[in-house]
Amino acid sequence: xxxxxxxxxxxxxxxxxxxxxxxxxxxxxxxxxxxxxxxxxxxxxxxxxxxxxxxxxxxxxxxxxxxxxxxxxxxxxxxxxxxxxxxxxxxxxxxxxxxxxxxxxxxxxxxxxxxxxxxxxxxxxxxxxxxxxxxxxxxxxxxxxxxxxxxxxxxxxxxxxxxxxxxxxxxxxxxxxxxxxxxxxxxxxxxxxxxxxxxxxxxxxxxxxxxxxxxxxxxxxxxxxxxxxxxxxxxxxxxxxxxxxxxxxxxxxxxxxxxxxxxxxxxxxxxxxxxxxxxxxxxxxxxxxxxxxxxxxxxxxxxxxxxxxxxxxxxxxxxxxxxxxxxxx
Amino acid sequence: xxxxxxxxxxxxxxxxxxxxxxxxxxxxxxxxxxxxxxxxxxxxxxxxxxxxxxxxxxxxxxxxxxxxxxxxxxxxxxxxxxxxxxxxxxxxxxxxxxxxxxxxxxxxxxxxxxxxxxxxxxxxxxxxxxxxxxxxxxxxxxxxxxxxxxxxxxxxxxxxxxxxxxxxxxxxxxxxxxxxxxxxxxxxxxxxxxxxxxxxxxxxxxxxxxxxxxxxxxxxxxxxxxxxxxxxxxxxxxxxxxxxxxxxxxxxxxxxxxxxxxxx
Numbered sequence: 045x046x047x048x049x050x051x052x053x054x055x056x057x058x059x060x061x062x063x064x065x066x067x068x069x070x071x072x073x074x075x076x077x078x079x080x081x082x083x084x085x086x087x088x089x090x091x092x093x094x095x096x097x098x099x100x101x102x103x104x105x106x107x108x109x110x111x112x113x114x115x116x117x118x119x120x121x122x123x124x125x126x127x128x129x130x131x132x133x134x135x136x137x138x139x140x141x142x143x144x145x146x147x148x149x150x151x152x153x154x155x156x157x158x159x160x161x162x163x164x165x166x167x168x169x170x171x172x173x174x175x176x177x178x179x180x181x182x183x184x185x186x187x188x189x190x191x192x193x194x195x196x197x198x199x200x201x202x203x204x205x206x207x208x209x210x211x212x213x214x215x216x217x218x219x220x221x222x223x224x225x226x227x228x229x230x231x232x233x234x235x236x237x238x239x240x241x242x243x244x245x246x247x248x249x250x251x252x253x254x255x256x257x258x259x260x261x262x263x264x265x266x267x268x269x270x271x272x273x274x275x276x277x278x279x280x281x282x283x284x285x286x287x288x289x290x291x292x293x294x295x296x297x298x299x300x301x302x303x304x305x306x307x308x309x310x311x312x313x314x315x316x317x318x319x320x321x322x323x324x325x326x327x328x329x330x331x332x333x334x335x336x337x338x339x340x341x342x343x344x345x346x347x348x349x350x351x352x353x354x355x356x357x358x359x360x361x362x363x364x365x366x367x368x369x370x371x372x373x
Numbered sequence: 374x375x376x377x378x379x380x381x382x383x384x385x386x387x388x389x390x391x392x393x394x395x396x397x398x399x400x401x402x403x404x405x406x407x408x409x410x411x412x413x414x415x416x417x418x419x420x421x422x423x424x425x426x427x428x429x430x431x432x433x434x435x436x437x438x439x440x441x442x443x444x445x446x447x448x449x450x451x452x453x454x455x456x457x458x459x460x461x462x463x464x465x466x467x468x469x470x471x472x473x474x475x476x477x478x479x480x481x482x483x484x485x486x487x488x489x490x491x492x493x494x495x496x497x498x499x500x501x502x503x504x505x506x507x508x509x510x511x512x513x514x515x516x517x518x519x520x521x522x523x524x525x526x527x528x529x530x531x532x533x534x535x536x537x538x539x540x541x542x543x544x545x546x547x548x549x550x551x552x553x554x555x556x557x558x559x560x561x562x563x564x565x566x567x568x569x570x571x572x573x574x575x576x577x578x579x580x581x582x583x584x585x586x587x588x589x590x591x592x593x594x595x596x597x598x599x600x601x602x603x604x605x606x607x608x609x610x611x612x613x614x615x616x617x618x619x620x621x622x623x624x625x626x627x628x629x630x631x632x633x634x635x636x637x
Contacts, residue, residue, distance in 0.1 A: 055633065115471045115634045135474040143472050150469045152386065154393035159386055166382035167475045169375045195393075 045219060045251045046089040046112065051121035053082040053107050053275075081107040083275035085121070091218075094245060094252040096266035096283070100364045104275040105255040109221050112253065113143050126218060139168055142217035144208055146224035151196045157207045158192040161214065168215035175214065182210045186240055202233030209237065213244060222254045226261055238264050259357035269356070271363070278363075278370050287355040290362055290369065293327040295352040296337065300324075301345035309339070379475050380483045387487025406451075410444040413566070429571050436568075441508045442596040443565055446589055448496040449489075450527040451556075458535070459542030459549070462628075465635040478536070478625070485532045489525070512598035520595035523606065527588055530610050533617035540621060543628030564590030584609045 058074040082104045089095055097105045110116040111123060114130030114137065123130060128137040144150075151160040165175045183189045186206040191199060199207065205225065213220070222241070226234040238261060245252060245265075256262055262269065262283070269286045271279035279286060293314075303321035304310075313326040313336070328336055333351075340346060352358065363369060391398055414437060421433040431439065458481055461467045470477040503509045511517060538552050545551070560566055562585040569577060569590045580586050587606035594602060 110468075110634050113472060115468050116632060117630050133471065138472060138474040141472070143468075145468070148465065148468065150472075152390060154390045155386060159389055163382050163386050164473070166379045167473045169378075 045091050045093075045126060046087065046253070047122070047124045048085050048087045049122040051082055051085040051087075051108075051111065051123055052080055052119045053104075053111060053116065054119040055079050055081050080275045082111070082118075082272075085272075085275070085277055087270065087277070087280070089251060089253065091251055092245075092249040093268060094254065094266050096262040096269045097253055097255045097272065098262065098269055098360060099255075099272040101257075103272045105272055106223055107275075108272070109143070109223050109253065109255065112219075113141060113221055114138070115143075139215060140218045141221065142212040142215070142219070143221045144212045144223065144225050146205065146227035149196070149204065150208055151204070151211055153197045154195065156193045156195055157188075157199075157211070160196065160207075161192070161211060164211050164214055170215055178214055178216075179210070182213065182240075185243065186210060186236065202229050202236075205229060205233065205237060206240075209240060216248060217250060219251045219253070222252060222256075224256050225254070226256060226258055234258065234260070241265060259360060263356060273363075273367055273370075278367075283356065287359060289359050291327075292330050294330055294333050295325060295355070295358065296328050296333070296349060297323060297325045297352075298340055298344070298349045299347045301347055304344050380479065380486075383475070383480055383483035384487040384490075387484045388491065390484075391488055391491055406444055406447045409447070410440060413440045413443075429568070431568065438509055438597070439568055439593060441503045442593045443589060445496050445500055445503075445509075445596065446524055446527070446592045447565065448492055448499060449521075449524045450588070450592070451531050458539035459545075459547070462540070462542040462632065463546070463635070465633075467632065468634045478621070481536065482532075489528055489532075492528075493525075509596075512596060516595065516598050516600070519600075519603070520592060523595055523603065524592045526607070526610050526614075527592055530584075530588065530614055530617075533614050533621070537617055537621055537624065540624045540628055543624070543631050559585060559588060562586075563588040564593065568593075581605075584613050 056076055056078050058076050061069060085104075085108065097108065099105050107116070111118050112125055112130060114133045117131045126137060126140050128134055130137065151157055152163070161175075161179060164170075165172075170178075179192070183192060186209070188203065188206050188210070191203050191207065196204060196207070209225065225241070226237050229237065241252070242265060244250075252265070254261065254265060266283060268281065269279065269283050270277060271286070279289065300322050307315065307317070307321075307324075310324055310326060313328055316325040317323070326336075337349065341349070417433065417436045417440070420428070421436070424433065426433065428436070461470075461477075467477060470480055473480075500509070504511060512520070534555070535552065538548050538555065541551070542548050562580060562583070563569075564586060569580060569586050572580065586602065587609045591602040591606040594600075
């Protein structure tokens with residue numbers, strides 16, 4: 045489905061000193077900076093996979109997406125999507141892909157969403173019966189039936205995003221690129237988008253490439269993660285393996301009614317107490333999780349306890365702060 | 374056939390988009406042409422101190438007649454001047470046209486046609502008002518049709534110019550000033566402000582080798598029932614449009630390699 049070999053994208057920009065002096069000087073004296081936004085990137089993605097493309101801001105995720113969709117041309121290397129070179133921008137290729145950009149609207153602002161959908165129907169040559177059926181189905185699932193005839197500029201971000209998704213999926217693409225589809229949305233809207241993508245994937249089995257800074261998106265949708273940092277691939281594998289990059293310890297928190305008088309039992313598990321001593325976070329080895337949790341529940345005033353919900357978030361945070369950890373993997 | 378449907382649908386949506394903001398549409402498109410017309414009427418009315426006065430063979434009614442037709446030509450031919458596709462490139466909005474199986478040039482050309490049809494209706498309505506007010510008198514039907522067809526060709530020329538200058542946004546931060554400067558220069562040299570017969574002989578001599586007179590002076594003359602300049606105008610404008618097409622294709626191919634889809 046998607047194959048890259050030694051894929052490179054170079055950006056050239058020029059350095060400018062601040063102030064008027066710098067602006068005038070830059071008219072004739074410019075020094076250029078060349079940066080590999082994507083560097084020697086190898087990737088293989090198969091049909092029906094949902095792959096999360098993770099990395100900090102400026103890591104090269106969106107640049108990769110732009111190359112995959114044919115929006116920008118790679119500087120060197122090989123790239124093939126669905127057997128096409130995306131930058132040839134053949135219409136047959138464009139009919140098989142979809143791109144959803146959380147930060148950019150693809151609908152036309154000055155007309156109702158339904159008009160945009162009709163335009164998309166014509167562009168993708170969708171038969172009228174299929175179009176009506178798909179619009180009705182998706183509008184019902186996303187709960188946007190009443191919004192189809194409202195001008196896009198009058199919709200909230202969440203409402204617009206749902207319609208953006210609808211517009212992108214009307215032609216039933218084989219590969220879907222989702223670039224931060226839940227950015228800026230409230231929790232309910234995020235959930236609605238995620239559930240929709242999940243059910244759409246179950247039904248039509250497209251290949252999905254997702255970038256997001258919300259680990260909840262990644263956790264609930266992706267089975268495979270690709271980590272990109274400074275343009276280079278740093279991890280490619282199962283989400284469960286990603287969680288184990290920093291070790292197999294499970295992070296568990298306990299809240300107590302009263303602060304335990306003897307805290308020595310906790311110390312060997314890298315205990316992090318809150319200021320009042322009423323709550324502790326522990327890193328428990330997987331094999332000791334059950335036994336030690338039982339011990340704490342039995343011997344201390346525990347109000348509640350919980351295991352970490354998003355281990356990949358902790359891993360991502362640690363890797364972004366200390367990228368050198370990856371070298372010790 | 375399916376591509377034809379794509380064009381039709383884009384033209385239809387174009388009408389909705391153009392008329393979505395009525396005040397904006399008036400201020401951007403009709404407003405400037407009308408304001409420009411009224412400025413010229415006031416100016417020439419002040420210049421002609423005597424009712425029987427002639428300047429370069431033009432009486433005041435003839436001069437106002439000339440500028441009334443100039444208004445029709447501007448309404449019909451320069452409707453695409455408000456289009457700023459450079460912004461699509463600069464702000465990365467072009468990305469969606471690279472994804473949809475309908476090309477960037479197709480979308481903008483279909484939008485131009487959509488816009489042009491609305492402008493044509495407005496021009497006809499304005500012409501009816503001008504006739505009703507005795508500010509213009511119509512030529513023969515065949516001359517009128519030739520003038521309309523010729524002015525539509527001038528409209529395609531202007532769209533090609535806007536498209537080419539818009540594509541320069543691949544390299545330039547801002548193309549607006551360049552477009553306005555070019556437009557002002559052309560308005561002056563094409564006879565939109567003063568008839569070309571007012572220019573010094575040497576300037577008229579030079580101008581006849583340029584496309585400028587063909588853009589306003591010739592269509593006004595056609596509307597006034599004078600056919601001179603028609604053949605030269607047709608050849609000049611057709612060659613310019615064809616040349617612009619090749620230039621656009623070249624610029625697009627080169628520019629697209631520089632496109633970074635900023636803001637995405």
